Amino acid sequence: MSRNPLVREVPPTTWFFRHPRYLRYMSREITCIFIAAYCVMLVVGLQRLAAGPAAWDGFLLALRSADSIVFHLLALAAALYHAATWFNATQKAMPIQIGEDFVPGSVISGAHYVAWAVLSIAVLYFAGAF
């Protein structure tokens, strides 16, 4: 009997609509756009700082605009979502075995959340928030 297998192509641009889990994946990946945009903004800020006090004040003024506040809120939401997916992934990438048993994944991810909180508080402290 001869074979005549039927090959089905995967649509290269619309595949992620095929299943909600693919959309979840894409939403995680898309957060990187906001994170990259935020990095660009920080670099621009540095450049303005180097350009002198007037340029820096202009930059600070621009940060207070409504557009900028909306962008900050979006970027914050994206960064939080990105961080959460990352921390939840750590338990898969870094299992810890003690004797015959593995440390529960929630402990590994939890430790990352704790470290995140501690570092965030330290940054706020050095920034003079309290």
Place this chain on the structure above:
Amino acid sequence: MTPLKERLVQLEVLRYNPDTDTEAHFQRYEVVCQEEWVVLDALNKVKADIDPTLNFRWSCHMAVCGSCGMMINGEPKLSCHAFLRSYEGVIRVEPLAHFPIERDLVTAPDDFMEKLKRVKPYIIPKEKKPISEGEYKQTPAQLMKFRQYSMCINCMLCYAACPEYGLTPDFIGPAALTLAHRYNLDSRDGGRLARQEVVATHEGVWDCTFVGACSEVCPAHVDPASALQQMKITSSIDWIVEHLIPGGKS
């Protein structure tokens, strides 16, 4: 004894006859089933009572052999483990995604078999010792290190779930790479560097973008996604040692 409940099940099954068809098409069947049956039972009833030309693979009927994988309402499932009571309305049954259709629900696993071979899925002893010296011993802790990754039943559901494999058919894919990891983690094995030639490449772990779908659909709780991420870490460490540490070699 309470009588078993019956239910009229509607199935929409993708059909393809390699001798006559150039495309696949759906065919609708209605069949009376017991409420506690699985989709595979319904297909067997169709084959027995309605349409003996319908083709599908199965063997154990107990989620062990891994041969009855199908897309059921778009989700890769073992059809012997997909209970009718979990589904309402018409149940859509298709062959596993990302594999060529051989006939009806039967797919061609050739590509997966080829990839399995490439990762050298067997123990390559660190040092060969004569049989007279006895067996290679292993503690329970050493066994637990890789046990989960040895539970794979080669059902290929993870390949059907993995969009990366669908888009980039060269990708070695979840189950085969996970099996490489299983042997790498084995205390009796010394073959990791030999496997790295396949693992630490684009077609290997670096094609994985960590969608995580493989682990969500795996019926044996192997968690291939975790194996691949761990191999990315060891492959990165290899690279750092080789390229950034003077005199370092992986």
